[in-house]
Amino acid sequence: MALPKRPQLPVILVANDLVEGEVLFRTAHGWSPDHRRALIAGNAEAAEALEAEGRSEMAANKVVDAYLVDVVLDESGPLPRHYRERLRTLGPSIRTDLGKQAQGPAGGSRHVPL
Amino acid sequence: MPLIDASGLRFNGFARPADPASLPEGDVILPLARLAAEGEAVLARGDRLGVELPNTAKLDGIEPFLDRLALISIGFPSFADGRGFSLAKRIRGRGYRGRLRATGPLIADQLRHALGCGFDEVEAPQELVARQPVSQWLAGLAVIRLRYQRHASRGVSILDQRLAARRRFDERRVIHAA
Amino acid sequence: MYRYDEFDARFVRDRVAEFRAQVQRRLEGSLTEDEFKPLRLQNGLYLQLHAYMLRIAIPYGTLSSRQLRQLALIADRYDRSYGHFTTRQNIQFNWPKLKDVPDILDLLAAVEMHAIQTSGNGIRNVTADHFAGVARDEIEDPRPTAELIRQWSSLHPEFSFLPRKFKIAVTGAEHDRAAVKAHDIGLRVLRHEATGEIGYEVIVGGGLGRTPMIGKVVRDFLPKGELLAYLEAIMRVYNLEGRRDNKFKARVKILVHEIGTDEFRRRVEEEFAALDGPSINADPRELERIGAYFAPPPYAGLPARSPRLETAQAAHGEFARFVETNLFAHRVAGYAAVTISLKPIGGVPGDATSEQMRIIADLAERYSFGEIRVSHQQNLVLPHVRKDDVFALWEALDAAELGTANSGLITDIISCPGLDYCSLATARSIPIAQAVSRRFADSARQRAIGPLGIKISGCINACGHHHVGHIGILGLEKNGTEYYQLTLGGDATEHAALGERLGPGLSAEEVPDAVEKIVDVYLAHRTSDEEFIATYRRLGIGPFRHAFQGQLHAAD
Numbered sequence: 034m035a036l037p038k039r040p041q042l043p044v045i046l047v048a049n050d051l052v053e054g055e056v057l058f059r060t061a062h063g064w065s066p067d068h069r070r071a072l073i074a075g076n077a078e079a080a081e082a083l084e085a086e087g088r089s090e091m092a093a094n095k096v097v098d099a100y101l102v103d104v105v106l107d108e109s110g111p112l113p114r115h116y117r118e119r120l121r122t123l124g125p126s127i128r129t130d131l132g133k134q135a136q137g138p139a140g141g142s143r144h145v146p147l
Numbered sequence: 148m149p150l151i152d153a154s155g156l157r158f159n160g161f162a163r164p165a166d167p168a169s170l171p172e173g174d175v176i177l178p179l180a181r182l183a184a185e186g187e188a189v190l191a192r193g194d195r196l197g198v199e200l201p202n203t204a205k206l207d208g209i210e211p212f213l214d215r216l217a218l219i220s221i222g223f224p225s226f227a228d229g230r231g232f233s234l235a236k237r238i239r240g241r242g243y244r245g246r247l248r249a250t251g252p253l254i255a256d257q258l259r260h261a262l263g264c265g266f267d268e269v270e271a272p273q274e275l276v277a278r279q280p281v282s283q284w285l286a287g288l289a290v291i292r293l294r295y296q297r298h299a300s301r302g303v304s305i306l307d308q309r310l311a312a313r314r315r316f317d318e319r320r321v322i323h324a325a
Numbered sequence: 326m327y328r329y330d331e332f333d334a335r336f337v338r339d340r341v342a343e344f345r346a347q348v349q350r351r352l353e354g355s356l357t358e359d360e361f362k363p364l365r366l367q368n369g370l371y372l373q374l375h376a377y378m379l380r381i382a383i384p385y386g387t388l389s390s391r392q393l394r395q396l397a398l399i400a401d402r403y404d405r406s407y408g409h410f411t412t413r414q415n416i417q418f419n420w421p422k423l424k425d426v427p428d429i430l431d432l433l434a435a436v437e438m439h440a441i442q443t444s445g446n447g448i449r450n451v452t453a454d455h456f457a458g459v460a461r462d463e464i465e466d467p468r469p470t471a472e473l474i475r476q477w478s479s480l481h482p483e484f485s486f487l488p489r490k491f492k493i494a495v496t497g498a499e500h501d502r503a504a505v506k507a508h509d510i511g512l513r514v515l516r517h518e519a520t521g522e523i524g525y526e527v528i529v530g531g532g533l534g535r536t537p538m539i540g541k542v543v544r545d546f547l548p549k550g551e552l553l554a555y556l557e558a559i560m561r562v563y564n565l566e567g568r569r570d571n572k573f574k575a576r577v578k579i580l581v582h583e584i585g586t587d588e589f590r591r592r593v594e595e596e597f598a599a600l601d602g603p604s605i606n607a608d609p610r611e612l613e614r615i616g617a618y619f620a621p622p623p624y625a626g627l628p629a630r631s632p633r634l635e636t637a638q639a640a641h642g643e644f645a646r647f648v649e650t651n652l653f654a655h656r657v658a659g660y661a662a663v664t665i666s667l668k669p670i671g672g673v674p675g676d677a678t679s680e681q682m683r684i685i686a687d688l689a690e691r692y693s694f695g696e697i698r699v700s701h702q703q704n705l706v707l708p709h710v711r712k713d714d715v716f717a718l719w720e721a722l723d724a725a726e727l728g729t730a731n732s733g734l735i736t737d738i739i740s741c742p743g744l745d746y747c748s749l750a751t752a753r754s755i756p757i758a759q760a761v762s763r764r765f766a767d768s769a770r771q772r773a774i775g776p777l778g779i780k781i782s783g784c785i786n787a788c789g790h791h792h793v794g795h796i797g798i799l800g801l802e803k804n805g806t807e808y809y810q811l812t813l814g815g816d817a818t819e820h821a822a823l824g825e826r827l828g829p830g831l832s833a834e835e836v837p838d839a840v841e842k843i844v845d846v847y848l849a850h851r852t853s854d855e856e857f858i859a860t861y862r863r864l865g866i867g868p869f870r871h872a873f874q875g876q877l878h879a880a881d
Contacts, residue, residue, distance in 0.1 A: 052352070053422050054377035094354050097372065115805060117744060120753075121374050125745035127673055127755045131405055131420075132375050203565075227363060227446070229486025233564040236483055240599060254360050256347065263482025279355050290343045293336055295476045297553075298604040305332040305476070310608050 040103035045071040045111050046083040047121065048090070048099035056121050056133070057096060059083055064096065066133060068122045069110030074101075149276040150248075151258065151284050152268040159270065161197050161218055176220055179208055186212055199250070202230040206237065216245050220270070223251030232264040239265035255283040259291060326387050326696060327472050327618045329437045337434040340441055340480065344368050345427035367447060367485065369440030370426055374748045379421045380443040381433060385453035385471040385495070386414035386699040390686040393697055395436040397682035403429050406679040410667060412739060412790055413492070414452050414699040415443055419746055441479055446487045448478035448560075452494045454502040455700035458619060459708050461656045465514045465523055467497035469616040470552070473607055477553050484560045488567035489575035491560070492532075499819075504701065506540045506821035507531045507793055509577045510559060517546055524548045529559060529589065530581030531821075533787035538578045539821045541586040543593060549612070554605040558597035562589070622694040622709055627659025631712035646768055647719050647730040659712055663693075665705040665722060666729040666737065670766045671759050674740040675703030677727075684725045692718050702739055702778075704732065735777045735844070736762045739790060743783025743800060744807075750783035752800025752807035757781055757836055764837040774844055777857040780815070793817035795858050796843060797824040798836065809836050813843065813869055814861045825866050828873055839873070846872050 045068070046059035057064040058071035065071070074080040080101060087099030102118045104111035113119045124132015150159040162171040164178075175189050176197035189196045197218030198209055209216065219238060221231040235247055249261045250270040261269050269284075297304040303311075329337075344364075351361040369380040381396070396416060400406050403425050404418040411417055421429060433439055443450055451471040458466045474493060478484070484491075496503040497514040505511025511528035525547045531540030547555050563577045566584075581589045638645040653662040665685060667675050677685070685705060689697045692714045693707035700706055710718060722728035731737045738761060741747065743754030758781055765771055780794030784801075791797030797812035809831050812824030831839055844857075846869050851860045861869075 049372055049376075052424050054372060054375075054420075056375060091358065094352060097358050116807065117374075117750075120744055124375060125755075126753060127745050127759065226360065227486055228569060229446075229484070230565055230569075232483045232486065233561045236561065254356065256343075256364060257486075260482040260485060278357075279350075283350065283355060286346065287343070290346065291336075291339045291480060293332055293339070294482075295336070295479055296481055297607075298601070305336070306607055306611055308332065309330070309611060309614070313610060 040101050041114075042077070042080065042103070043073045043075045043106070043111070044080050044083070044101040044103050045073055045113075046087050046099055047071075047102050047113075047118070048087060048096035051094055051097050059086060059099075064090075066136075068112070068133075071104075071111050073104065073106070073111050148250075148270050148272055149281075150268055150270050151276070151281055153258075153262060153285075153288060155281050155285060157268060161195070163199070174217070176218060179204060182209065182212060190215060197246075197248075200234070202228065202234055204234065206241065210241075213241060213243055216243070218246040218248060219243065220248040220250045221266075223249055223253055226252050226254050226257060229260075232260060235261075235264045235266050255279040256287045258284045258288050262288070263294065263296070326389060327384075327468075327615065333476075334434070334437070336479070337437070337439045337441070340368070340439065341427060341430040341434055344430060348423060348427060363445055363486070365423075366445035367442060368426075368430070369443035370421075370423070371444060372748065373419065373746055374744070374750075375746065376420045377423055377426070378746070379418045379426060379429065379440060380411070381416050381418070381438060381440050382443050382450045383414050383416060383438075383699050384475050385451060385457070385468045386455050386701070387457075387468065388697045388699060389436075390690045390695040390697070392436045392438055393682050393686040393689070395432060395438070397679035397686070399429055399432055400679040400682070407676055408679075408682070409673075409742065410675045410677065410699050410703050410705065412701045412703060412741070412788060413450055414455070414701055415450055416699070417742075419742075444490075445485075446489055446491075447485045448474075448481065448487075448491045448493065450492075451475050451478070452492075452503055452508075452701060454496050454498055455698040455706050456502060456653055456662055456708065457497060457698075458621065459653075459655050459657070459660075459662050460498050460500075460502075461654055462499040463497050463656070464499070464516060465497045466616075466619050467495035467503070467512075467514055468619050469612060470497075470512065470514065470525075470549075471495045472615050472618075473552070473612060474556070477556070477607075483557075484564060487560075487564055488569045489572070491563070491577070501819040502700075504790075504793065504817040504821075505531070506819070507533055507537075507790070507817060508540065510556070511540050512552075515546070522548065525552065527555065527559075529593075530578040530586075532576050532578040533790055533792045534576070535573050535785050535787075536579065536582075537787065537792040537823050538582060539823070540578075541581060541589075543586065543590045550606055550609060551602055553607055554600050554602040555593075555597055557605055558593050558600060561596055562592045566592075621657075622696070624657045624660065624709070625711070627657075627711065627713075629658040631659065631715075634712045634715050637716035641716075643723075643730065643768075644716060644719055646772065647728060648715065649772070650730045650734060651732040652715070653706075655709070657709075661710050661712055661715060663707045663710045663715060663718060664700070664732040665707065665727050666731055667704050667727070668731055668737050668762065669726050669729050670736060671763045672726075673755055674738050674758050677705075681725055681727060684721070685727065688718060688721055702737065704737070730768060731771060733776045733778070734771045735765045735774050735779060735840075736771060738762060738779045738781060739794070740781040741783050741789035743781075743789075747783060747788075749786055750800065751785070751802050752783050752809070753833075754781045754783035754789060754798075754800050757798060757800070757809065757833060760833075760837050761840050764841065774848070775854065775856050777844070777847075778817075779840070790817065791815070792823045793821070794824060795861070796840060801830060803830065806832070808832055811836075811839060811843075813866055814858065816858060827866065828870060842872050843869055 123134040150157045161174045174195040195217035371378040409417045453467040453471045493510045494503040494505045494508040495512045513526040527544040528540035529543045651664040698706040738758045740758040744750035778795045780791045781798040782789035782791040793815040799810045811827040815824030816822040
């Protein structure tokens with residue numbers, strides 16, 4: 034799946050927990066399953082710093098597949114711009130009882146209606 | 148580079164030329180391109196001759212030396228590139244009886260595959276063996292105790308063990324009936 | 326069905342031990358993620374959009390009640406109490422954790438199941454006709470062959486690092502219900518014209534995905550006893566010569582296409598001739614040993630017709646419809662194979678809850694000698710049901726939302742999981758399936774339309790087999806939005822054909838209307854009870870394109 038090399042700013046860093054498999058968002062102090070806590074990078078330097086943290090976390094066998102995702106900012110926090118990343122943030126659109134959307138953190142965010 | 152076989156770490160006695168112009172003393176692994184020109188010389192001086200094959204090699208080039216080679220090394224550019232396993236089977240299929248070596252970044256889990264295809268040993272990069280010590284290689288070999296495929300160079304396959312068990316059963320039946 | 330002997334049982338336990346150690350070595354860093362990824366794929370473990378996904382093998386789609394109950398237990402204990410049955414007769418769980426997977430594999434080994442090679446660049450689950458052993462047009466049950474290939478291909482030292490995945494299917498009947506021409510290797514069991522000996526027609530190079538192709542016959546007749554050596558020859562040629570420079574050009578179909586069928590055949594036969602068959606092939610007694618497990622169950626001697634069934638049909642319209650669509654003619658008098666639809670109207674195609682799995686396991690024990698089949702249409706089958714019992718069975722199915730009378734009809738939609746689950750996907754597929762299903766919910770209308778197979782893929786990897794759907798739907802992306810392309814006239818049977826593109830794409834909202842329009846064209850043009858695919862073949866795509874003039878959006 035090809036993602037843009039340099040996603041448009043602002044961005045957050047997303048990865049999967051190695052052991053749990055769950056989607057995680059890089060925060061100021063670590064990782065959170067809640068996208069609203071994600072650290073938002075508003076310029077190229079901050080984005081590079083995020084990427085570097087991703088690399089070192091992968092090398093430390095904490096997470097896999099860390100990459101930057103471009104977001105829009107709404108009142109619930111940063112929400113990915115692209116529908117694929119939005120699905121990752123929320124959970125399956127056809128089972129709203131599963132995934133993060135069911136756990137509360139993504140409350141208020143909605144899937145792109147069909 | 149570390150050399151590993153079914154008994155663990157082995158002494159790597161073969162040298163490779165440092166550059167296209169030089170030829171080391173003692174047992175030598177020649178690149179395929181130099182085999183025709185220099186192989187005889189190595190044999191003539193009483194040393195053991197080896198050849199380095201890329202995993203895309205056609206075997207006509209080594210055919211004249213096949214029964215005099217002490218070692219054939221097949222390069223694995225990556226552990227995900229399994230061509231060397233099939234090349235090894237082909238080489239064994241031609242009756243080659245010398246040592247067969249898989250050279251490259253194979254992971255510990257692949258010692259079993261290598262030996263199952265007719266390799267005797269694996270030469271892997273130092274960095275990799277530092278991460279995956281010999282104990283992991285030997286454990287990977289030991290953990291899968293049985294194999295279905297017949298004619299796979301090590302041990303007796305499940306299919307053949309079943310056959311043998313059936314034969315023993317049939318023999319007993321004949322004895323009891325007699 | 327096959328039962329493990331001590332060797333098979335030890336083998337799967339060893340594989341679990343190996344995987345447990347591999348997970349440990351990954352967590353402590355001996356294995357990098359790049360090194361670990363193929364190893365976990367070799368055990369069916371993907372990293373998907375939301376979580377890991379575990380794909381469990383159901384060899385040739387045959388399952389026992391005991392095994393199905395264990396799957397339900399795993400779903401409850403380690404997942405979210407449901408599973409998804411796939412187009413290759415496997416089952417997928419979408420929410421396991423890496424640390425739990427070795428324990429899940431232990432539970433599977435306890436019931437003679439595994440996840441070996443359900444992913445990765447090796448030989449995958451060997452699939453077969455889901456009506457094997459019961460179909461009237463069967464020449465020989467393909468499952469002993471499939472079981473032999475399963476064993477031979479498991480942890481094969483030479484063929485575990487191929488250029489790409491490798492899929493084998495076997496059919497043993499005149500009508501191909503296993504889509505053998507869409508597989509890397511397809512085997513058709515047949516009887517030699519002159520000698521009557523059983524052997525195989527060997528087809529190589531079929532496959533869907535980015536460059537869909539129909540397989541080519543490489544050997545008209547291969548004697549049964551030479552199967553493993555011939556497979557070894559094919560695999561060796563592919564392993565050595567398949568492309569490794571481009572992931573999308575790495576399947577054997579590309580090699581066959583690029584060098585030509587004749588040259589491919591020549592290389593295989595040359596390799597085959599150099600092999601020592603007797604040291605590779607299975608002893609005929611091994612084939613017999615395996616075959617004995619597939620002996621017919623103890624059928625009762627029954628009359629062909631069942632007055633009880635007929636009475637129930639006359640009394641219950643809904644049941645009568647179920648009998649019409651979901652029963653398959655059994656070769657034994659008084660029996661039927663019953664399709665359990667996992668396509669309730671508006672439901673997620675192929676999904677079953679753990680509760681439903683337990684109900685089906687019970688019903689299989691009561692009515693089908695404890696045996697269940699998984700079809701590659703993502704439905705389940707009870708293969709040996711007395712006609713006398715069908716009504717009672719249906720009542721129980723209906724109560725569990727498993728009694729939808731739509732087998733083969735327009736709402737029996739095949740759909741990959743798509744972007745709701747899959748990290749490879751471009752677009753969502755399940756909501757499309759649900760919307761189309763709801764649009765055609767009316768059962769009278771469905772029956773009037775007749776057999777019509779819709780297949781939906783969420784990306785060009787084509788796991789929904791859209792290329793061989795009567796109507797195929799492919800999910801794509803344009804300008805940050807999902808959009809969909811339709812194809813017509815695909816066929817997965819022995820009349821294999823790839824669908825033709827209807828035109829540029831549609832938005833998700835437009836798809837149900839488009840399907841209605843296609844159906845309307847068909848209904849307007851068909852003669853007597855001509856099925857959709859026959860009408861399409863007669864007319865071509867012209868009348869269908871005409872109906873869409875001006876309404877399809879230009880692709881970028």
